[in-house]
Amino acid sequence: xNVLPIRIALVDDQKLFRGGLKMILxxxxxxxxVFEADNGKxxxxxxxxxxxxxxxxxxxxxxxxxxxTLEMIRDKHPDIRVIMLTMHDSxxxxxxxxxxxxxxxxxxxxNPEIVRTAVERVGQEGIFFRDYxxxxxLKGGRQKPTKPEGYFGPNISExxxxxxxxxxxxxxSKEIAEKLFISARTVEGHRRSLQDKTGSRNLVGxxxxxxxxxxx
Amino acid sequence: xNVLPIRIALVDDQKLFRGGLKMILxxxxxxxxVFEADNGKxxxxxxxxxxxxxxxxxxxxxxxxxxxTLEMIRDKHPDIRVIMLTMHDSxxxxxxxxxxxxxxxxxxxxNPEIVRTAVERVGQEGIFFRDYxxxxxLKGGRQKPTKPEGYFGPNISExxxxxxxxxxxxxxSKEIAEKLFISARTVEGHRRSLQDKTGSRNLVGxxxxxxxxxxx
DNA sequence: AACAAAGTAGGTAGATTTACCTATTAAAAG
DNA sequence: CTTTTAATAGGTAAATCTACCTACTTTGTT
Numbered sequence: 001x002n003v004l005p006i007r008i009a010l011v012d013d014q015k016l017f018r019g020g021l022k023m024i025l026x027x028x029x030x031x032x033x034v035f036e037a038d039n040g041k042x043x044x045x046x047x048x049x050x051x052x053x054x055x056x057x058x059x060x061x062x063x064x065x066x067x068x069t070l071e072m073i074r075d076k077h078p079d080i081r082v083i084m085l086t087m088h089d090s091x092x093x094x095x096x097x098x099x100x101x102x103x104x105x106x107x108x109x110x111n112p113e114i115v116r117t118a119v120e121r122v123g124q125e126g127i128f129f130r131d132y133x134x135x136x137x138l139k140g141g142r143q144k145p146t147k148p149e150g151y152f153g154p155n156i157s158e159x160x161x162x163x164x165x166x167x168x169x170x171x172x173s174k175e176i177a178e179k180l181f182i183s184a185r186t187v188e189g190h191r192r193s194l195q196d197k198t199g200s201r202n203l204v205g206x207x208x209x210x211x212x213x214x215x216x
Numbered sequence: 217x218n219v220l221p222i223r224i225a226l227v228d229d230q231k232l233f234r235g236g237l238k239m240i241l242x243x244x245x246x247x248x249x250v251f252e253a254d255n256g257k258x259x260x261x262x263x264x265x266x267x268x269x270x271x272x273x274x275x276x277x278x279x280x281x282x283x284x285t286l287e288m289i290r291d292k293h294p295d296i297r298v299i300m301l302t303m304h305d306s307x308x309x310x311x312x313x314x315x316x317x318x319x320x321x322x323x324x325x326x327n328p329e330i331v332r333t334a335v336e337r338v339g340q341e342g343i344f345f346r347d348y349x350x351x352x353x354l355k356g357g358r359q360k361p362t363k364p365e366g367y368f369g370p371n372i373s374e375x376x377x378x379x380x381x382x383x384x385x386x387x388x389s390k391e392i393a394e395k396l397f398i399s400a401r402t403v404e405g406h407r408r409s410l411q412d413k414t415g416s417r418n419l420v421g422x423x424x425x426x427x428x429x430x431x432x
Numbered sequence: 433a434a435c436a437a438a439g440t441a442g443g444t445a446g447a448t449t450t451a452c453c454t455a456t457t458a459a460a461a462g
Numbered sequence: 463c464t465t466t467t468a469a470t471a472g473g474t475a476a477a478t479c480t481a482c483c484t485a486c487t488t489t490g491t492t
Contacts, residue, residue: 157468170421172448185471188449193468195450202478203449205386207423208432216424373438388478401441404479409438411480418448419479435492442484449478455471462465 005032006123007051011043011069012036012058012085017108021056024112031119040069052080054123056106059086059093067100067181074101081122096181104128151213154197161215163190168207168216221248222339223267227259227285228252228274228301233324237272240328247335256285268296270339272322275302275309283316283397290317297338312397320344367429370413377431379406384423384432 037043059066083104121128177184253259275282299320337344
């Protein structure tokens with residue numbers, strides 16, 4: 001019985017890595033890499049001429065990154081299966097990608113067999129999980145900072161606690177925004193309301209407040 | 217025996233306060249308010265036509281403030297006696313004014329008799345102190361923050377400690393500069409070296425460092 | 433005398449924060 | 463069902479901070 005091969009697209013700006021990936025996949029007769037792209041923009045240009053079943057998509061890319069591309073794929077081509085590829089094993093990132101509708105998640109230092117398995121499963125069953133992914137999903141994607149016991153200050157929301165904790169780790173608003181997948185303006189909003197609630201003039205006051213109240 | 221009256225100039229931007237001062241001084245036949253001015257600039261304009269013995273000089277003024285004026289008086293007219301007037305009882309300020317060569321120091325909420333005594337003494341003996349002034353001078357003008365016992369971090373200079381302590385009180389560089397009577401650029405310089413020494417990315421890191429090491 | 437360190441202060445440029453707005457959406461509370 | 467809250471995000475403008483420089487003076491030390 002003859003089965004149609006799984007048509008695969010590779011999207012990654014690192015050409016060498018892409019080559020390695022192609023090599024690994026070429027072992028399998030039931031896989032066919034139909035095209036490659038340097039970024040999301042190029043991917044969509046080629047997709048117009050070459051339909052695919054599975055996309056292996058790097059998260060970190062210039063021009064149009066993996067997250068942006070994933071969102072557009074889900075919007076325009078809900079039938080395409082997407083495996084996200086990244087160097088960083090972050091619960092927050094995994095959770096976010098899964099919420100955006102990724103079908104699988106792989107670390108870049110995974111061994112070849114796992115990659116093949118991932119493509120196969122995603123092609124057949126529509127989903128592939130590694131243990132760390134399910135762990136991340138179980139944890140709700142992050143270890144949310146919580147108000148310490150016996151805290152009696154002004155009511156600080158969960159999200160504000162998250163932002164406050166990150167501020168105390170010396171991250172700028174922009175960096176915090178990237179970590180939480182929200183706009184920098186939103187982070188500024190949270191920060192503003194934190195300053196209002198704690199009566200601080202600036203970041204320094206906020207940090208001191210956090211220290212006093214055992215948040216850091 | 218007839219004595220020449222002490223010729224007095226009043227320099228304060230608050231006209232009402234100036235009026236009250238004049239009233240208080242007019243009680244004494246041996247005092248003569250020869251002119252008034254809204255700021256240091258006006259003072260020098262009038263001084264050209266009217267020599268004075270004692271100037272009562274407000275610290276806080278627009279255009280040309282009391283400190284600037286005091287410096288110029290010391291430079292151009294070392295014989296003129298200057299009594300500085302302010303609302304704030306700050307050791308640092310008192311010390312700084314005395315270093316600049318003020319002959320006396322008065323708070324704005326002093327009672328009238330003290331004011332008259334101050335003018336008399338300054339006119340006759342060239343100096344007038346209240347108890348809080350001598351205390352301030354004895355303390356060296358400020359309670360310098362010092363490195364806590366058992367501190368083993370990078371070597372932080374006295375001045376840097378002062379700046380760090382003020383940063384932790386939520387003051388901006390400009391405000392710190394005003395308090396320490398140095399340029400904001402200098403404060404930035406100290407801050408920079410503090411960040412270098414403590415390996416902080418920003419203010420937040422600096423504050424956390426201060427907290428960890430018991431400086432606040 | 434030469435050198436190092438601390439304190440001072442300026443220039444320029446860019447990044448970040450702060451201070452005001454407005455506005456939408458979803459969820460919770462009344 | 464209306465109201466409130468939390469979370470989202472955008473605009474504009476000014477203030478502040480950060481990151482590079484350079485330079486001078488004073489003090490203390492080889």
